[in-house]
Amino acid sequence: MKSIAFGTLKGGTGKTTSCFNLAGALALNPDNKILLVDGDPQCNLTNDIGIDCSDMERNNIRTIFENKKIDPSELIMHGVLEQLPNIDIIPSNILLIKTEMQLVSIAGREKLLANYFERNKEFFSQYTHIIFDTNPNLGVINQNIFYFVDSIILVSDVSLNAIQGAELFTFLWEENIEDLGIDNNIKALIINNFDKRINLAKDLQDYYLSEAEFKDILVEVPIPGSVAMKDTSINHLPLVVLQPHHQVATAIKRVVKDLIVREVF
Numbered sequence: 001m002k003s004i005a006f007g008t009l010k011g012g013t014g015k016t017t018s019c020f021n022l023a024g025a026l027a028l029n030p031d032n033k034i035l036l037v038d039g040d041p042q043c044n045l046t047n048d049i050g051i052d053c054s055d056m057e058r059n060n061i062r063t064i065f066e067n068k069k070i071d072p073s074e075l076i077m078h079g080v081l082e083q084l085p086n087i088d089i090i091p092s093n094i095l096l097i098k099t100e101m102q103l104v105s106i107a108g109r110e111k112l113l114a115n116y117f118e119r120n121k122e123f124f125s126q127y128t129h130i131i132f133d134t135n136p137n138l139g140v141i142n143q144n145i146f147y148f149v150d151s152i153i154l155v156s157d158v159s160l161n162a163i164q165g166a167e168l169f170t171f172l173w174e175e176n177i178e179d180l181g182i183d184n185n186i187k188a189l190i191i192n193n194f195d196k197r198i199n200l201a202k203d204l205q206d207y208y209l210s211e212a213e214f215k216d217i218l219v220e221v222p223i224p225g226s227v228a229m230k231d232t233s234i235n236h237l238p239l240v241v242l243q244p245h246h247q248v249a250t251a252i253k254r255v256v257k258d259l260i261v262r263e264v265f
């Protein structure tokens, strides 16, 4: 079982879109069994997959923090995507923001999620991949996610603000892991919404390749910008299923291949 989280400290770079679409491509291999976990109170991943996150009755990621004893089988929604039955999800909930505030004063607060997965590791070992989406901050919930996962994938778009977001994330997380006592788990950097006609596009790639903390983790193939990617959210289906022959679907499969080589996926 590999655990992965998408992150950065700039909003809107395509973390959720990449998470949904790369997981979709990974699920084309029927040997893979994927658990998506939505760690963002905005619930974008939950919405993308077609689940209503305002449902207060349903268990969700909050439940892990509020009821340590919850049986993991009660958290999970199975086979939400008919075409990709090997994807399960633990949805988010709009009140996750409230949990965030409640956790601030608890001792060992950054390790609660890791402890839960450790206690239930037999159950979670049925999955080949557990993939978390996060929002652009390093609050307690995200710290729990980034502490738990084997690999963090940074997502940049083609903008100076995205470089700043990736650098700030790397700087703050490296400081954090010293205190948490783990090795650096930032293992990949993806450029999303790529358009080579933008003047900055080539410079941005060159910049990442020139920086010590990014040059070895940059995934060479970017995910192109395309309206087809916006449709994945509206249609609740990853592009590899929605338009399998689209050139962006091909790029997504190449990114997945690269991440497999890196042993991130």
Ligand SMILES: Nc1ncnc2c1ncn2[C@@H]1O[C@H](COP(=O)(O)OP(=O)(O)OP(=O)(O)O)[C@@H](O)[C@H]1O
Residues within 6 Å of the ligand: 010, 011, 012, 013, 014, 015, 016, 017, 018, 040, 042, 044, 134, 135, 136, 192, 193, 194, 223, 224, 225, 226, 227, 229, 230, 233
């Ligand atoms: N490759 C792409 N081509 C075109 N549009 C894209 C692409 N990737 C993402 N988008 C669009 O950009 C917007 C932001 O994407 P997304 O919600 O995935 O970003 P995010 O990083 O998850 O945002 P947040 O920081 O709020 O969680 C969405 O409208 C999405 O449809």
Ligand SMILES: [Mg+2]
Residues within 6 Å of the ligand: 015, 016, 017, 040, 044, 133, 134, 135
């Ligand atoms: Mg998002």
